[in-house]
Amino acid sequence: MTASALFHTCYQDLLNGPLSHWLNTLPQQMDSWYRDDLHGEFKKWQRLLGKLPQVPPGNIDLRESVTVGDASSTDPYTQKQIEGLLRQFMPWRKGPYFIHGVHIDTEWRSDWKWERLKSHIEPLKGKQVLDVGCGSGYHLWRMYGEEAAGVYGIDPTQLFFIQFMAVKHFLGEAPVHFLPLGIEQMQPLKAFDTVFSMGVLYHRKDPMEFLNQLKSQLVKGGQLVLETLIVDGDEQTVLMAGERYAQMRNVWFLPSTSALIVWLKRLGFSDCKVVDESVTSTAEQRTTSWMESHSLQDFLDPDDHTKTIEGYPAPKRAVIIATKN
Numbered sequence: 001m002t003a004s005a006l007f008h009t010c011y012q013d014l015l016n017g018p019l020s021h022w023l024n025t026l027p028q029q030m031d032s033w034y035r036d037d038l039h040g041e042f043k044k045w046q047r048l049l050g051k052l053p054q055v056p057p058g059n060i061d062l063r064e065s066v067t068v069g070d071a072s073s074t075d076p077y078t079q080k081q082i083e084g085l086l087r088q089f090m091p092w093r094k095g096p097y098f099i100h101g102v103h104i105d106t107e108w109r110s111d112w113k114w115e116r117l118k119s120h121i122e123p124l125k126g127k128q129v130l131d132v133g134c135g136s137g138y139h140l141w142r143m144y145g146e147e148a149a150g151v152y153g154i155d156p157t158q159l160f161f162i163q164f165m166a167v168k169h170f171l172g173e174a175p176v177h178f179l180p181l182g183i184e185q186m187q188p189l190k191a192f193d194t195v196f197s198m199g200v201l202y203h204r205k206d207p208m209e210f211l212n213q214l215k216s217q218l219v220k221g222g223q224l225v226l227e228t229l230i231v232d233g234d235e236q237t238v239l240m241a242g243e244r245y246a247q248m249r250n251v252w253f254l255p256s257t258s259a260l261i262v263w264l265k266r267l268g269f270s271d272c273k274v275v276d277e278s279v280t281s282t283a284e285q286r287t288t289s290w291m292e293s294h295s296l297q298d299f300l301d302p303d304d305h306t307k308t309i310e311g312y313p314a315p316k317r318a319v320i321i322a323t324k325n
């Protein structure tokens with residue numbers, strides 16, 4: 001498949017909508033995937049995507065989980081084929097997914113994160129929503145389960161795009177789209193009623209610019225749902241990690257929730273509320289047969305799980321909601 005064919009397969013139905021002008025930049029982006037695919041990995045994934053069997057979706061649940069069909073919705077041979085193909089897209093980090101009886105037991109229980117925030121946010125029914133840093137797109141399906149009218153996720157990681165396309169293959173037609181972009185590549189669209197960004201703020205070197213970019217995607221009065229790593233402390237407390245935090249490179253600022261609220265207010269948000277704070281457990285983030293490498297257990301001090309292996313406070317996350325003035 002060529003870049004332009006891939007583009008038309010994925011985004012044809014968006015070309016007449018509000019994102020049309022901006023979407024014109026995507027074919028160039030996709031071109032670079034083919035150009036830079038030195039080991040042919042992207043083309044291999046695409047070939048494998050093309051082999052996924054066509055199975056009528058059967059019962060779909062997106063309200064309580066991401067489930068399509070069950071073990072009886074196809075024959076054992078097809079089920080094995082589905083599992084074998086999906087395993088080619090490992091590591092699976094965000095999920096879980098249940099596809100025709102195949103349980104993709106991902107590293108993260110992303111459903112727990114959704115449970116923690118779902119009752120606190122503005123109802124999504126009929127809304128246009130954007131998820132910045134959507135990973136494999138798990139939460140996009142849950143947003144659609146809450147009857148959002150248009151669901152868009154952006155994430156620059158190719159494997160997550162492929163994983164999303166694999167899940168979408170089984171879920172069939174839905175106004176749920178993954179755009180393979182980083183936030184810095186998006187024009188300020190001021191088009192979304194709710195903008196989510198979960199697990200991304202601490203990866204950004206300039207958190208103020210990032211929060212402003214999120215704001216610039218919202219309509220006036222729209223809601224930001226921000227989930228990020230935090231530390232305990234007052235309005236003046238922000239931890240800047242060294243080379244690594246819980247073995248992750250690229251971790252910059254971990255503010256206290258009070259500091260984060262000061263940032264949000266200064267940037268023009270109001271009604272800022274902390275709706276959840278929780279320490280990440282090794283039950284929520286762990287090694288599985290779908291993500292076989294190290295996970296949280298290995299990133300904590302073996303003698304003291306309140307600390308990371310580098311001696312920082314162990315991962316604690318907060319969900320904050322705020323309104324764009």
Ligand SMILES: Nc1ncnc2c1ncn2[C@@H]1O[C@H](C[S@+](CC[C@H]([NH3+])C(=O)[O-])CC(=O)[O-])[C@@H](O)[C@H]1O
Pocket residue numbers: 094108110113132133134135136154155156157160181182183184197198199200203
């Ligand atoms: N510039 C960028 N723009 C957008 N996304 C980016 C960028 N850089 C990295 N990402 C993406 O942000 C996601 C962060 S993971 C959170 C997933 C989900 N939201 C979750 O809450 O489970 C958390 C973690 O792995 O620490 C990854 O999918 C990156 O590819």
